[in-house]
Structures are given as structure tokens and as C-alpha cells.
Amino acid sequence: MENIKFDLQTTSVREINKFLHHEIAEGTVPRIIIEHPDGAHNIAAGLNVNCEVEIRGHVGYYAAGMNQHASVLIAGNAGTGVAENMMNGRVHVRGFASNSAGASAHGGLLIVDGDAGLRCGISLKGGDIVVGGSVGSFSAFMAQAGRMVICGNAGDALGDSLYEAVVYVKGHIKSLGADARIEDMTADDHQALESLLNQAGVSYSMHRPSDFKRIASARNLYHWNADANQEY
């Protein structure tokens, strides 16, 4: 069986996505390769079949968004909202990702080898995110479930209003958001980190779980406190 190749200079995003949604059955194509993405939006969004997609270049907004089962490799940089609302599967960005990477992801694994912009993992609902570089401000804002691993630094207000998601940071944290706190790493955390770094790929084996800090919710915002005077 041969790989299937598309070229976005000659085929539209709509046609390629239509093919990916309706015209492949699981296990029938080893790999779908998309060339010349040139920053187009919505490439490989909403994939509901277990298949492998490789995008050779930089993508625009919402690439591989709402992914259900596919494994998508972006050999380039990603615009806003890569893998947003992912349900399952795997999305790997070789370059950097812009704002809101992995926003609201319910499941699956997003890997960003470079930096991720602001609001990475905002409202995370159960997915996992591993960032090889640093993340911008307001990352993991209101993250409800899932795990985020940041191998570089974090910007301002990390984990503001966190629920039950857990964030691991190796580098410097510019500031924590309201109700986020640094906690001791447990044996379970070490194991979780080890497994996530393994899943992210060989280049992540250089990181040791013991070098990371655990950030989780202090849960003070879970119940409204009339005496807090808006200071949390």
C-alpha cells in the first residue's frame, strides 16, 4: 500500500479534509502526506479515523482541531488553536505553536517541540500536553483535567483558577495565577511524567522527572468566600 500525497497548491483544504473524513477506512492507508500547507487554516481538523497524517510545512489556525483518532505530525509551526478540543489521538508540532494550543482538549496527546504561545492548555478537559520549549502567559487557565508538561519556562499567571489538571514545569515560572500553587512531587507524579516524556519521543529522554515542579490547585476558589474581598 502506498502513501497518499496531497499538495495544497493544487488541492483545497476542503477537498483534503473531505477525503480524510469520508474516504479512508482504518488501516487502509499507511500515511497521508500534505505538502505546501503555507499557513492555511483548519488542515486535518475533525479526523475521526485512526490514520497517520504528516503535514510538511507551517499551518494556520485550528490545525488538527477536534481530532478524534488520528496521529498528526506537523513538520513546521502551527497557528492559533492547534489540536483545540482534541478528543483522542496524537498531534505533534515540530516547530512552535501560537496561542491557545491544545485549548479545551478532552483527551489525546499534544506535543510541541518548540515554544507555545499564550493560553496554552486553556480550559484543558482531560488531554495531555507536552511542550519542549516555554509557554506564554495564562497557560493552563481554568484547566479542569489532564496534564501539562512544560520543559522550558512559563509566563505570567500559570494555572490561574485551576481545577483538577496538574502542570509540571522544569524551568522558571514568571508568576502563578490565582489559586495555583507548587506542591511536592509524589511517586505518582514521577511515574506520570516519565510516561508522558516517553510518549513524547526520544528527544524528551534528556529530561528527568526529578527536575520538574508540580503545580496544582489549592482549591480555595472552589467555594466562594464572601470575606475574601476579591483577593485570592
Next chain:
Amino acid sequence: MCGIVGLLIKKEPLRVHLGEWMVPMLIGMTERGPDSAGLAIFSKSLPVGQHKISLYSGLTTDGADFNWTGMRHHADETLGISSTIQHSDNHAILTFVGNPELVKRWIHEHYPAVHILSTGSSIDLFKDVGSPAAVASRYRLDLLQGSHLVGHTRMATESAVTPDRAHPFTAGEDFCLVHNGSLSNPYGIRRMLESHGIHFDTDNDTEAACRFLEWRLREGDTLEEAIQKSFTELDGFFTFLMGTANQLALIRDPFACKPAVVAETGDYVAIASEFRSLAHLPDIQNAHIFEPAPEEMYVWRI
């Protein structure tokens, strides 16, 4: 929405390509800004004492048939200057030796419907309503040559779709600004500036930012100092791209609500709201591509 683009060509021999490389950048931002487009281009300064004013006749009753030569003769006779005029469609560039403030005042008095687009010794400005492709072909923007430019595609949110409310906005000489986003305190800024005797042409929020920055520059601030003050004075969402006779400057608000991406090679620095406006540029595969950080100042000099 709205799209911004900027391009600075580092090497002199490549500057003939400025317009040709830029037009696809502008057209690439059509979905972000389909209603108007414009750009300010900077080229070698005129000899000392000479000035040029970019003018727009689309708001006069004659429109593109406006008698530019007649206006030039009239100006020469009454102002005692010797000017030249280069015109095409709704657009003209009046070049002269003399005080540009006097010339502008004269135009306001005698040709109130002619809109003054820009003043300086290096800047030419083009803008109009219509799709970026239509504006680019109407004024043959692909033929423009120069060292750097800033461009804009508009999806109006803050004021009406008219040529004078399209971007870039200018104030003073050889200064312009384009904006993606919206300001929440433009009227406060405007009232403050009006108390300093500064006049506004439109009710557009970007004009407030443009006049604020130009006022700071005129008060003696460097571009960097003026921008630093804008972070405390201007409230809202913005990516601003500014041009002066020898610089391009880019800033994003602290929340980075509006996008920007930069590609730099040994030949050029290109800035756009999204990568799709940069994909066609020569040697883009080997460019250093990055997203400018919020509240950081990026300044490139020619």
C-alpha cells in the same frame, strides 16, 4: 479582525521588488480585511527642503477625474511655490519646496474634499475602499519601489467603511501606523490630545493611537520611549506596526490578542498577521520565523 503586513528590504539592489513582494502579502490578508486596504511606502528621502504630500480625490465630486494639474497650477500661483504632481486615478503625490504646513492649510481651504493622506520627504501613502486585490491593481502597488512599507487590510469594527478611515493613519511627517484590534479608551486619548491643539480627521480609534505616538515623537521621545508610554496610556487590543523614514516598529498588547508573525532572512524582514501572507516570499524555507512576544518592542532599521 483586520490584517497587517510589513516588509523591509535590507539590500539596496533588491528594493526594486518591494511592491512586487508585498502585493501577495496584502492579498493574503483578504479574509481578515476585505473592505479596504492601504499601504505606506518609504523610499529614499527627497533632497533637503523638498516635501511631498499624498492626496486622495475619491471624496471629491470629480473623483478619479479630479483636475490634479489645475490644482497644482493654482497652488503654484497662490502660494508662490514650484511644485510637480504625479497622479493616477484617485491618487496624487504633490512635490514642492516650501512649508508643508502652509501647503496643507491651503489645500484644506481651497480643496476641502481632497483628503490629505500623508506628508513627508520619504513617505507615499495609498489607501481606498475595496478588496486588497482591487486596491492593489487600481494603484499598481506591485510597481512600488522603496526600502520598507507597512500595509493593512481592514474589516471595519470601530467606524464606517470610508477611504479616510482605512489604514494606514499618519500624523506629522514620515510617520504612519496600522492597527489590528480595537482600543477601549480612544476618546480619552483624543480629548487629552485635543487639549494640546491636535486636530483629528476622523472618529477612528486607530487615529487616536497614531496621533498619540506622533505627539510623543514631536515632544522629543525616541520611538522606543513613545512606544513605552503607549503601553501605559493605550487600553485595548492591538498589534501595531509603525513606519518612520528609516524604521519599522512592531508591538503587541500584553494579552497578545491579535496575531503577528515575523520572518527574517539576510535580505528582508517581513511581518504579517498570519504566516499565509509570508509563504510566497523568496527563501522563506530558510527564514528565521518567530512570533513576537506581547509587550515587547521590535524595531528594525534600514
